[in-house]
Amino acid sequence: MTLPETEVTGAGPAAGPTGARPADPAGLGTPQPAWPHRHLLDTDALTWPQIELVLDTARHMGEIVAGARPRSTTLRGIGVTNLFYEASTRTRVSFEVAAKHLSADVVNVAVSGSSIEKGESLLDTMRTLEALGARVLVMRHAVSGAPYLVSREFRGAVVNAGDGWHAHPTQALLDLYTLLGHVPGGSLRGRKVVILGDVLHSRVARSNLWTLTAAGADVWLCGPATLLRGFEAWAAAGVGGARRFTVTTDMAAALADADAVMALRIQKERMASGLLPSLGEYVARFGLTRERLAATSPSCIVMHPGPMNEGVEIAADVATGPSSVVTEQVANGVAVRMAVLALVASAAGLSTGLPAPRLTGGAQ
Ligand code: CP
Secondary structure, eight states: OOOOTTOOSOSSOOOOSSSOOOSSTTOOSSOOOOOOOSOBOOGGGOOHHHHHHHHHHHHHHHHHHTTSSOOOOTTTTOEEEEEESSOOSHHHHHHHHHHHHTTOEEEEEESTTSGGGGTOOHHHHHHHHHHTTEEEEEEEESSTTHHHHHHHHOSSEEEEEEETTTBOHHHHHHHHHHHHTTSGGGOOTTOEEEEESOOTTOHHHHHHHHHHHHTTOEEEEESOGGGSTTHHHHHHHOSSTTOOEEEESOHHHHHTTOSEEEEOOOOGGGOOTTSOSOHHHHHHHHOBOHHHHTTSOTTOEEEOOSOOOBTTTBOHHHHTSTTBOHHHHHHHHHHHHHHHHHHHHHHTTOOSSSSOOOOOSSOO
8 A cells, every 4th residue: 555645653453562563664655664663762672683673763754844745644643742851952852843743742841940959750750641631751861771670661752962971873863864875885884983081971872873773874073081981991801793883092093084073072070080181181182173184084073962062172263164964964863763653653663643542551
């Protein structure tokens, strides 16, 4: 059956614990690999065909964002709740915009002013939001693993929008989507991608390691030794199969002929005393400047997940210069998050075009 342009999911039975999986969970019009994930908690759970399905779906969604296709009704009547315990601009807003493009009923929970401030537990908050109609819960939390805890009890779908130092899967997927739009031939195989800066505290770096190595990129992690702790041992052990990455404090070696450099924010709020002698010394040794960028490939792109500390990890003229794709990353986040929302909703058995489905297995 060919779906109307605005129907992105709903082709056939939705995936459930025992149900048959749709051949085309994202409604791309041709049979696709199965999408089994009711929750997206990190990229380590994704196979390469599943990553490709997200990217293909995001390309389709990008046409909706660009106005070339009408707004989708994929999540009509489905409650998408954004629960952010940590500050966010890009991720929270792009999930909201993405959910609206899919016709979802979007609710944003402001932790400040909610009963969370009165000491309500994370699980009580989740149950309350579920009772109020949340079927897809997008959550950010300062504690690594918090979305995993919630996903064990929440009966809809959970999307991790960043947990502690651990994972930020939709950021890694939008980074990959952006990168693939710039490399000749559309493949990262053998391409050198440098992740530079505060790797230690970076959930973005950790999630990117899985997607970039799955894509066959030659990944280099570079920064001061104190901000690479643990990664050398991980690199030496290998992360599985043919995946390999290099860990170095040698900025010149890392940047030589790089195809992409992803600068990471110096996370002052997570910086225990003693990890850096001073910000000034960091800037002098590891700041991404135009002079240093000259060592990279002529077509090298500059990325940053944001928010940026201009003049610290990245010079202002690099952040906004011709090699920068930072605003493109932000824009791509909408299509990629639409894809993720559509896919997890499909796997959770959330029907399209219906009132918010009742959840089984407990009181509502
Ligand atoms: N990249 C990112 O997570 O940005 P926000 O903190 O603004 O969401």
